[in-house]
Amino acid sequence: MSARGLCATCRTSIRQSGRGRPARYCGTPCRRAAEYRIKRLNRRIERLEGTRDALQLEREQLKAGPSLLSMVAGHTLPELDTRLAWLDERLGHYEAELIEALAD
Secondary structure (H helix, E strand, O other), rough: OHHHOOOOOOEEEEEOOOOOOOOOOOOHHHHHHHHHHHHHHHHHHHHHHHHHHHHHHHHHHHHOOOHHHHHHHOHHHHHHHHHHHHHHHHHHHHHHHHHHHOOO
16 A cells, blocks of 8 residues: 555555545556556566576486487586576565565
């Protein structure tokens, strides 16, 4: 919920009608901007999760033994672990940003 009648997007004051649910946004453009931000964050999270899943599968296959795929890709376990750690960090960042956007 916005604090003290401020728009959750641009932080300008909102005139409340006194009836119904309090407004969260000053108008349609700010509401659409908030919706776009949430959709954009969801897309980024989905893309990162897909990449992470593929790297985890590649890591498991590499641990099981060398294969043609691992030889062609040329990844080593430490490289995969580094990339997975980076992906987990980015996912945490975007998930926290999404939680913040949903709380506004």
